[in-house]
Amino acid sequence: MADSLTYPKTKSTTVNRYHTRATYDVQAIHSIVNDSSVLHVSFAPDAEDPFPAILPMIGTMGSYEYPSAGLDEPLDCYLHGYVSSRIMRLATSSPQGLPVSIAATKVDGLVLALTPNAHSYNYRSAILHGYARIVESAEEKVWAMELITNSVVPDRWRHSRVPPDSAEMQSTKILKVKVTAASGKTREGGPHDEAKDTTRDDVTGKTWVGVVPVVEKFCEPIAGPDNKAAELPKYIADYVGEANAKAEAYALNAARLP
Amino acid sequence: MADSLTYPKTKSTTVNRYHTRATYDVQAIHSIVNDSSVLHVSFAPDAEDPFPAILPMIGTMGSYEYPSAGLDEPLDCYLHGYVSSRIMRLATSSPQGLPVSIAATKVDGLVLALTPNAHSYNYRSAILHGYARIVESAEEKVWAMELITNSVVPDRWRHSRVPPDSAEMQSTKILKVKVTAASGKTREGGPHDEAKDTTRDDVTGKTWVGVVPVVEKFCEPIAGPDNKAAELPKYIADYVGEANAKAEAYALNAARLP
Numbered sequence: 338m339a340d341s342l343t344y345p346k347t348k349s350t351t352v353n354r355y356h357t358r359a360t361y362d363v364q365a366i367h368s369i370v371n372d373s374s375v376l377h378v379s380f381a382p383d384a385e386d387p388f389p390a391i392l393p394m395i396g397t398m399g400s401y402e403y404p405s406a407g408l409d410e411p412l413d414c415y416l417h418g419y420v421s422s423r424i425m426r427l428a429t430s431s432p433q434g435l436p437v438s439i440a441a442t443k444v445d446g447l448v449l450a451l452t453p454n455a456h457s458y459n460y461r462s463a464i465l466h467g468y469a470r471i472v473e474s475a476e477e478k479v480w481a482m483e484l485i486t487n488s489v490v491p492d493r494w495r496h497s498r499v500p501p502d503s504a505e506m507q508s509t510k511i512l513k514v515k516v517t518a519a520s521g522k523t524r525e526g527g528p529h530d531e532a533k534d535t536t537r538d539d540v541t542g543k544t545w546v547g548v549v550p551v552v553e554k555f556c557e558p559i560a561g562p563d564n565k566a567a568e569l570p571k572y573i574a575d576y577v578g579e580a581n582a583k584a585e586a587y588a589l590n591a592a593r594l595p
Numbered sequence: 596m597a598d599s600l601t602y603p604k605t606k607s608t609t610v611n612r613y614h615t616r617a618t619y620d621v622q623a624i625h626s627i628v629n630d631s632s633v634l635h636v637s638f639a640p641d642a643e644d645p646f647p648a649i650l651p652m653i654g655t656m657g658s659y660e661y662p663s664a665g666l667d668e669p670l671d672c673y674l675h676g677y678v679s680s681r682i683m684r685l686a687t688s689s690p691q692g693l694p695v696s697i698a699a700t701k702v703d704g705l706v707l708a709l710t711p712n713a714h715s716y717n718y719r720s721a722i723l724h725g726y727a728r729i730v731e732s733a734e735e736k737v738w739a740m741e742l743i744t745n746s747v748v749p750d751r752w753r754h755s756r757v758p759p760d761s762a763e764m765q766s767t768k769i770l771k772v773k774v775t776a777a778s779g780k781t782r783e784g785g786p787h788d789e790a791k792d793t794t795r796d797d798v799t800g801k802t803w804v805g806v807v808p809v810v811e812k813f814c815e816p817i818a819g820p821d822n823k824a825a826e827l828p829k830y831i832a833d834y835v836g837e838a839n840a841k842a843e844a845y846a847l848n849a850a851r852l853p
Contacts, residue, residue, distance in 0.1 A: 338802075346689060348644070349640075349641065349644050349646060349648070349792050372718075374702045374809070375700050375702055375716075375718075377635040377637075377649065377698050377700070379635075379637040379647040379649045379696070380647060380653065381639065381640060381645065381647055381768070382607075382639060382694075383607065386606070386607050387694035388694050388695070388696045388724040389637040389638060389647040389700045390607070390635045391635065391722060392694070393698060393700040393718070393720050394699075395716070396628075409675070418771055431603060433682045436640075436645035436646050437646070438637070438646045438647050438649045439649075440635050440649045440650075440651060442606055442633050442635070442651040444633055444811070447747055447748060447813075449748065449751065449831075450755070451755060451756050452739055452756040452757070452759070453741075453744040453751070453752060453755055453757065454758065454759055454766070455754075456744060456751075457748065458632075458633075458653070460633075460638055460651070462651050466646040466648060482711055483711075486660065486711045486714060489707060489714065490707065490807070493707065493711070493714075494711060496801070496802060496803075497708070497709060497711055497714075497802050498709050498710040498792055498798045498802060499710070499711065500797070501710070501711065501712055502791075505710070505712040508712070509712060514697075515768055516689070527817075527819035527820060527821075528819050528821075530821070532710070534756055535761075535821060536811045537756070540756045540825075541821070541823040541824070542823055542824065542825060543754070544754060544755050544756060544824060545754075545818065545822060545826075545827060545831065546818070546819045546821060546822045546824070547816055547817050547818040547819040547822055547823040548813035548816065548817050548819065549748070549813050549814070549817075549831070549835060550813070550815075550816075550817065551632070551811060551812070551813060551814070552811075552812050552814060553809060553810075553811055553812075554686045554809070554810070554811075554812040555705075555807050555809055555812050556807070556808035556809070556810060556843065556846060556847065557786075557808075558805055558807045558808075559805050559806050559807075559808065559847070559850045559851060560803065560804070561785035561786050561805040561806065562785060562853070563785075563786075563788070563793060563799070563804060564803060564804045564805055565796075565799040565800055566799070566800065566801060566802055566803040566804070568803075569803060570803050571804065573707075573807070574839040577807060579796045585753040585814065586812060589814065589817070592817045593767050593817060595820070
């Protein structure tokens with residue numbers, strides 16, 4: 338692992354608890370972001386408001402400058418969602434962009450231990466800090482729209498009506514986040530109880546311990562009432578099958594680790 | 596619906612887009628929070644840091660004062676997770692508590708339309724604004740620990756080793772958030788395309804449109820290596836079956852709506 342890239346630790350991204358579960362590895366963090374169907378994006382409150390803004394958005398890691406870059410290389414985070422006039426103003430009012438924190442979390446299992454205190458989740462989570470700007474270049478915007486569309490269903494872009502027309506280009510806003518620091522946390526394995534409980538037959542005999550694996554599962558696709566395409570295309574059916582198999586394999590493996 | 600409680604609209608919680616999908620209904624918002632296995636909690640950055648804090652936490656709505664209160668009644672949000680010394684300090688340094696924003700989001704389906712621009716998710720999301728304080732009273736803390744444990748698996752608390760001992764009471768921190776404003780958003784139904792695309796046979800003939808329903812699914816529970824309890828208890832098996840059936844019914848129904 339000595340050759341792999343890591344994000345710099347900053348005071349606010351350094352994980353202070355459960356050190357062994359923390360990662361700053363670029364590939365691990367980018368993978369968690371890309372495996373998350375929703376990201377939560379937070380930025381500072383308005384002057385008169387004590388509550389930070391927090392928005393669910395769709396996002397994925399990518400590099401417009403080096404489109405073939407792998408998950409283990411430096412990437413930006415491209416975000417799509419409702420971009421309010423306030424975000425627009427904030428993201429364009431400074432040359433650096435709007436400071437945002439981005440969270441990605443996947444639950445992989447409910448970890449049931451002898452005592453509530455030792456209960457946990459198996460999970461993967463990542464937090465990114467960076468500066469968000471609106472993508473202005475039409476070329477980069479179309480590239481990012483394709484990247485994000487294909488992050489939801491691989492190969493969907495070219496199987497839909499493209500390119501976007503000028504009204505669609507105008508109404509779509511893409512945020513590009515230059516990531517300055519990031520950290521990830523992972524928990525996997527079964528329950529870990531303390532000797533004070535594992536040595537008590539009255540407790541161990543009556544308390545089931547183990548993991549309920551959790552997966553985000555795609556069900557059988559349902560054609561819309563206006564669908565005219567003959568049958569479910571192979572690229573969708575394949576993705577549903579492969580994504581489900583991958584998610585289940587991950588969660589079951591995480592549950593069976595010590 | 597005239598008799599149901601609603602959260603007050605504030606400038607920052609008023610939903611400015613897709614008005615028809617917005618809700619301020621107390622029961623709808625509390626249900627989204629309780630159906631979410633993870634909440635994202637955000638609060639303002641430190642003075643020297645432009646990035647808001649954002650943390651995944653486990654949480655549930657409840658009322659210690661009126662434990663039998665329903666989801667349609669005023670409730671607090673109880674949170675469990677890693678409470679840093681910074682949160683401790685911030686949540687105790689003002690009588691009002693630490694201003695936090697809490698996001699709950701569930702993805703119910705991938706909505707695939709004729710054009711990328713009309714792609715969407717079926718989802719339910721809620722944002723709460725409120726003031727977080729550390730629960731100091733031992734009685735309320737144990738009550739909240741039971742509430743949160745049973746929110747993960749109903750009835751788990753009394754089937755595990757309780758009550759918590761003094762070391763567990765000391766190491767567990769519970770945040771209680773007094774909610775001052777909240778909003779929710781829901782999207783359900785199939786793809787909605789525009790006439791410019793639906794009238795083009797070359798587009799409709801080659802583009803499959805519909806919904807891939809998405810559910811958070813519990814797999815078959817896996818006993819830990821140290822499990823001594825004879826078989827999977829009925830309360831866990833029942834919950835796994837019922838939660839999966841409920842989640843799938845919701846996602847399939849959402850996919851089939853117009």
